[in-house]
Amino acid sequence: MNHILKSVRKDCDEVTASSIPLLYKLKGECIFITGGTGFMGTWLVEMVTFLNDVYSFNTRLILLSDRANNFSAKASHLAMRKDVELVERDVRNLIEIPEVVTYIIHAAANPDNRMHASDPLKTMDVISRGTDAVLNAAVRLPVLKKLLNISSGLIYGPQPPDFDSIAEDYRGGSDCGSVTSAYSEAKRFAETLCAAYRSQYKIAIVTARPFAFIGPYQLLDKPWAINNFIRDSLMGGPVRILGDGQTVRCYMYPSDMAFWLLRILIDGTPGLAYNVGSPHGVTLQQLAEKITGNFPIKPRIISRVAGESDLYRSKLVPDVTLAQKSLGLNLTVDIDEAIRRTLLWHRESGIKGI
Amino acid sequence: MPKILISDSTLRDGSHAVGHQLNSHQVAVYAAAAEAAGIPIVEVGHGNGLGASSLQLGESLISDNEMLISARKHLTNSKLGILIIPGFATINKDLSRAIEAGVDVVRVASHCTEADITERHITYARQKGKEVYGVLMMSHMAPKEMLVDEALKMELYGAEGVILMDSAGAYLPSDVTEKVSALVNKLRIPIGFHAHNNLGMAVANSIAAVEAGATILDGTVRGFGAGAGNAQLEVLVAVLEKMGYSTGIDLYKILDAADIAEKEMIKVIPSIKSESIVSGLSGVFSGFLKPVNRIAQKYGVDPRDIFFELGRRQVVAGQEDLIIEVAQELSHRRDIK
Amino acid sequence: MSTIPKKIKVAILGSGNIGTDLLVKTLRSPLLDCTLFIGRNLTSRGIAKAVSLGVKVSDLSIDAIVRKPDCCDLVFDATSALSHVKHVQILEKLGKIVIDLTPSNIGKMCIPAVNLKECLNHRNVSMVTCGGQASIPLAYVIGQTYNNVDYIEVVSSISSRSAGPATRVNLDEYIETTEKGIKDFSGCKRAKTILNLNPAIPYVDMQTTVFVKVERPDVEKLKPAIDKMVNKVQQYVPGYQLIVPPTIENDRIVVMVKVRGRGDYLPPYAGNLDIINCAAIAMAEEYAKYLLKKGE
Numbered sequence A: 001m002n003h004i005l006k007s008v009r010k011d012c013d014e015v016t017a018s019s020i021p022l023l024y025k026l027k028g029e030c031i032f033i034t035g036g037t038g039f040m041g042t043w044l045v046e047m048v049t050f051l052n053d054v055y056s057f058n059t060r061l062i063l064l065s066d067r068a069n070n071f072s073a074k075a076s077h078l079a080m081r082k083d084v085e086l087v088e089r090d091v092r093n094l095i096e097i098p099e100v101v102t103y104i105i106h107a108a109a110n111p112d113n114r115m116h117a118s119d120p121l122k123t124m125d126v127i128s129r130g131t132d133a134v135l136n137a138a139v140r141l142p143v144l145k146k147l148l149n150i151s152s153g154l155i156y157g158p159q160p161p162d163f164d165s166i167a168e169d170y171r172g173g174s175d176c177g178s179v180t181s182a183y184s185e186a187k188r189f190a191e192t193l194c195a196a197y198r199s200q201y202k203i204a205i206v207t208a209r210p211f212a213f214i215g216p217y218q219l220l221d222k223p224w225a226i227n228n229f230i231r232d233s234l235m236g237g238p239v240r241i242l243g244d245g246q247t248v249r250c251y252m253y254p255s256d257m258a259f260w261l262l263r264i265l266i267d268g269t270p271g272l273a274y275n276v277g278s279p280h281g282v283t284l285q286q287l288a289e290k291i292t293g294n295f296p297i298k299p300r301i302i303s304r305v306a307g308e309s310d311l312y313r314s315k316l317v318p319d320v321t322l323a324q325k326s327l328g329l330n331l332t333v334d335i336d337e338a339i340r341r342t343l344l345w346h347r348e349s350g351i352k353g354i
Numbered sequence B: 001m002p003k004i005l006i007s008d009s010t011l012r013d014g015s016h017a018v019g020h021q022l023n024s025h026q027v028a029v030y031a032a033a034a035e036a037a038g039i040p041i042v043e044v045g046h047g048n049g050l051g052a053s054s055l056q057l058g059e060s061l062i063s064d065n066e067m068l069i070s071a072r073k074h075l076t077n078s079k080l081g082i083l084i085i086p087g088f089a090t091i092n093k094d095l096s097r098a099i100e101a102g103v104d105v106v107r108v109a110s111h112c113t114e115a116d117i118t119e120r121h122i123t124y125a126r127q128k129g130k131e132v133y134g135v136l137m138m139s140h141m142a143p144k145e146m147l148v149d150e151a152l153k154m155e156l157y158g159a160e161g162v163i164l165m166d167s168a169g170a171y172l173p174s175d176v177t178e179k180v181s182a183l184v185n186k187l188r189i190p191i192g193f194h195a196h197n198n199l200g201m202a203v204a205n206s207i208a209a210v211e212a213g214a215t216i217l218d219g220t221v222r223g224f225g226a227g228a229g230n231a232q233l234e235v236l237v238a239v240l241e242k243m244g245y246s247t248g249i250d251l252y253k254i255l256d257a258a259d260i261a262e263k264e265m266i267k268v269i270p271s272i273k274s275e276s277i278v279s280g281l282s283g284v285f286s287g288f289l290k291p292v293n294r295i296a297q298k299y300g301v302d303p304r305d306i307f308f309e310l311g312r313r314q315v316v317a318g319q320e321d322l323i324i325e326v327a328q329e330l331s332h333r334r335d336i337k
Numbered sequence C: 001m002s003t004i005p006k007k008i009k010v011a012i013l014g015s016g017n018i019g020t021d022l023l024v025k026t027l028r029s030p031l032l033d034c035t036l037f038i039g040r041n042l043t044s045r046g047i048a049k050a051v052s053l054g055v056k057v058s059d060l061s062i063d064a065i066v067r068k069p070d071c072c073d074l075v076f077d078a079t080s081a082l083s084h085v086k087h088v089q090i091l092e093k094l095g096k097i098v099i100d101l102t103p104s105n106i107g108k109m110c111i112p113a114v115n116l117k118e119c120l121n122h123r124n125v126s127m128v129t130c131g132g133q134a135s136i137p138l139a140y141v142i143g144q145t146y147n148n149v150d151y152i153e154v155v156s157s158i159s160s161r162s163a164g165p166a167t168r169v170n171l172d173e174y175i176e177t178t179e180k181g182i183k184d185f186s187g188c189k190r191a192k193t194i195l196n197l198n199p200a201i202p203y204v205d206m207q208t209t210v211f212v213k214v215e216r217p218d219v220e221k222l223k224p225a226i227d228k229m230v231n232k233v234q235q236y237v238p239g240y241q242l243i244v245p246p247t248i249e250n251d252r253i254v255v256m257v258k259v260r261g262r263g264d265y266l267p268p269y270a271g272n273l274d275i276i277n278c279a280a281i282a283m284a285e286e287y288a289k290y291l292l293k294k295g296e
Helices: A003-016 A020-026 A039-055 A068-079 A113-118 A120-138 A179-201 A225-234 A254-267 A284-292 A321-327 A335-349 B013-018 B024-037 B064-072 B091-100 B115-127 B144-157 B173-186 B202-211 B233-243 B251-264 B274-282 B286-299 B303-312 B322-336 C017-028 C045-052 C063-067 C081-093 C112-119 C130-145 C165-169 C171-186 C219-234 C271-295
Strands: A030-034 A060-065 A084-088 A103-106 A146-150 A205-210 A239-242 A273-276 A301-304 B005-011 B041-044 B079-084 B105-111 B131-137 B162-165 B191-194 B216-219 C008-013 C032-038 C074-077 C097-100 C124-126 C151-159 C190-198 C206-213 C240-249 C252-259
Touching: A003 A039, A003 A254, A003 A335, A020 A039, A020 A254, A030 A039, A039 A060, A039 A068, A039 A254, A060 A068, A068 A084, A103 A120, A103 A254, A113 A120, A113 A179, A113 B115, A113 B144, A113 C165, A120 A146, A120 A179, A146 A179, A146 A254, A179 A205, A179 B144, A205 A254, A225 A239, A225 A284, A225 A335, A239 A284, A254 A273, A254 A321, A273 A321, A284 A301, A284 A335, B005 B013, B005 B024, B005 B191, B005 B233, B013 B286, B024 B041, B024 B064, B024 B251, B041 B064, B041 B105, B064 B079, B064 B091, B079 B091, B091 B105, B091 B115, B091 C171, B105 B115, B105 C190, B115 B131, B115 B144, B115 C165, B115 C171, B131 B144, B144 B162, B144 B173, B162 B173, B162 B216, B173 B191, B173 B202, B191 B202, B202 B216, B202 B233, B216 B233, B233 B251, B274 B286, B274 B303, B286 B303, B286 B322, B303 B322, B322 C240, B322 C252, C008 C017, C008 C063, C008 C271, C017 C032, C017 C045, C017 C271, C032 C045, C032 C063, C032 C271, C063 C081, C074 C081, C074 C271, C081 C097, C081 C124, C097 C271, C112 C130, C112 C219, C112 C271, C130 C151, C130 C171, C130 C190, C130 C206, C130 C219, C130 C252, C130 C271, C151 C171, C151 C271, C165 C171, C171 C190, C206 C271, C219 C240, C219 C252, C252 C271
Parallel strands: A030 A060, A030 A103, A060 A084, A103 A146, A146 A205, A205 A273, A239 A301, B005 B041, B005 B216, B041 B079, B079 B105, B105 B131, B131 B162, B162 B191, B191 B216, C008 C032, C008 C074, C074 C097, C097 C124, C151 C190
Antiparallel strands: C151 C206, C206 C252, C240 C252
């Protein structure tokens, strides 16, 4: 196993170290993951296969993905395993889920906002029809224990300027008449669809609303601030900040994410939604400083205040009290460490797409 | 007062005025003058951007690369910019080479309703660590709501600003206020405006844009550009200064740069001729002027009739081939009468 | 009563707009029998249309053919370039003739008006691009008429409405494939392709202009050859018409054609999609004639 894969294993070990018993319910189960080869899916597979190898969990994984056959190119050490089964199919065309499945994580959706802009119809179709296909197949499963629907922190819409963070009971929302809401509105619809299936078929469905992540397996091609900062730093800079740098974001390391999702899957209360993300906000200015600070020759940071519109400043930080209090979840990797490990990963694996 | 980012299109849009015949010497001399004046971005290339040298749009005297290399040598603090229109140029053939030649700023343009074709090119340039803007051309042809949607796409693709081009010189100041405000209110990234002078409004429209919240303006010295030309840059800088906006450009030196340009490459100072007025009124791209005049003469038809017919057909920039078809049709119609 | 089959069996892989329009065209053909219309989802509009036309459907993608290899002799691949790469290996093993409508550009480039017979020797043909189908017949004639053609340029304008997400994200491939086709078929040294999307309403028809630079541009020599070629294309693309015959303007030869679609499944303004489908049908019918004759 090469160096960077070992480091991912270490990440899994670190986050579970004192909490293995909290995951015992997964032993001998069979988890069906839609979008199973994406960023989130890959980390879930890393975590479960770690549990299988080190703690003999004997948990089976079935991954559904429209690009399942490409998984071996991305992560051959996972794709070739006996405890991992791949099914190549567009989630919208899913008809049946193997009847041995006891848990489902529905994570299929493309979070790339460029695709949301260029093909909003497909974006909405994959989420609405895809979720329906999964739920429809789920109600026919004989031994299903619970389904985790991966929603999105974007369903809250813009965070009000006077809010420090957003809790699960916030009733905001994006402008439903704007094409830029295609993804978030579809995700809202999917949550309502889950509520309807829960009500009509009495299946146990719990929801996670993920925010932002940074770490291995995340490509840098998406035009998000942190990706640009990392990529531009790796290329020697300069790093450019749009606006005055006071926009606030938060980032969770993916080993924490995977642990949180598995905990919500097994012990989350059906009918509830849990925010998943880091509650520690960081301004883009601070973020750029933190990233460039990792280099012996610190890349230059350019703040580009081209206008003074308040729109430049936005904040998106989850209140994760619910997950912390009811499921005992915490962050094991802080932002500085997350950045350090992410840079290491990209240095060793080469910047994809460049 | 906020800072206004000036992008100088003299060596790009100005190419239209001389049939894309700028030579390396002219590019070098003007780039040096622009650098001396402290102009933030100097855009270079064929009038329709990278890879646009063609029989359709006019062939350049020298290649894109020669132009970029000539300019690059003289630009240190000023950034070297290019325009690329997907459909004319490709990443493999054109954009990757321009980036190798040392381009700093990439503007990816599409007709104002077709922003989705810019996704790949914006992504590519961002991945190369370049400063990237989206450009919506012929923006008089779409209502503000549609412009907002298209500009938002560019923002999502990773554009660091969106520039509305009045490619036909068709706007009046009130149109500018309406459209620029709409974009400023809905986008998080800076908004820019690129004015043409067909109706004598270029500087006034640029000021209207700034007052509506735009923070990027394009211009060319002496208004060097197709037909009636562009917003005259040295005037724009002076007016902005008088209004209290800062551009970071040295007034005397931009005036010098304009004088140098006039001596070195501007054979005829742009003025508003009859056909340019008609081009502005009919909402047809200013760059059509030379081929329309030439083809009108060949077929013995009135160039103004050609402009109005092209306007009626809602042609977009890049459809210069239709001029011949329209001229033939008009001449047939006349013969039948 | 003859027992000799009058039609060959064809399957259409891909139930999107292109595949569905092809289906309607296949049903009109005296030589082609669409035995299977294949998608990935039985609830898609294309599949619904096929069912309404009484055509057998499957949602098993390429597996539908793998499971029942004798369902067809020829396969139209109207999926995506990426999928075609996989399909072509499987279909080759099964001995199927493949007509590729994706921009993968793997098979022999096929322009029916130019190299129909030659393509019979190949079992995987690529229909190039819509702009290629409209312009290459003209470029070919130009290459035949003049020696040493230096440069050919093709400018196409299509209605924005007829350019879906896949077309938009693949503009670069469209340009490079069309340029390759022009060079290969005309023998010119340099080629350039430009594509404009026009959002005008009413929707504009596809229009393609070919510009040529040659040393001694004698258009009188070119005119009859172009007329003949346009006529040949019209045999399989009824909406193909010459709107500007060879003309010299500004030291360049200009020829312009327009393509109006038949309005089968797709609207008439989508001439760009119609022409590539019409060309694919022409090629399939040629294979049919060949196979049926061989079978006699």
